[in-house]
Amino acid sequence: ETGVTQTPRHLVMGMTNKKSLKCEQHLGHNAMYWYKQSAKKPLELMFVYNFKEQTENNSVPSRFSPECPNSSHLFLHLHTLQPEDSALYLCASSQSPGGPEGNEQFFGPGTRLTVL
């Protein structure tokens, strides 16, 4: 595997379900990100992890719970979601903030989430 991978690619869940999204980066990067992309809305940054430490929580509801066990893996645990949470969830990684690459981010293909 190369680049940034995300599983599953598609997920349908009920409002009472608990599920997790997984992201893995094979680039040796130190920072990882979760974004939410809804139809007709700008890309929304949700969480940032830098060297496994959370450095940003962009006022995300507690029904979304991130986990970063190491610099290569990032999870988004979902529980009691609402239909308005249906969106494309994108994971990204970057080398490190302030580095020579200017924080260029590499994106995974996304998980298309539908909440019924």
Next chain:
Amino acid sequence: AQSVTQLDSQVPVFEEAPVELRCNYSSSVSVYLFWYVQYPNQGLQLLLKYLSGSTLVKGINGFEAEFNKSQTSFHLRKPSVHISDTAEYFCAVSDGDTDKLIFGTGTRLQVFP
């Protein structure tokens, strides 16, 4: 705080015509600028980036962009588009000190035969 404005939400164009997608950012001492492309049901892919040096940046798929500091712009251009260029294009800026990219709202490029 940094901000990015993409003035056009949609740009329709015929195949083989030239296209320009506009991007303006809020002023800062130093910025790093990026253009990403998103094809349907896919993640974002880097088209090109400006970090320093020459203000004319060439990217993949025949795209180029010019960094204009006085006008705080980073417009994306292609001299002749193809049907396959139909996608959403995002401009983004980073000041390099934080661990965030600030994205514009995107421009939908629709290429017609």
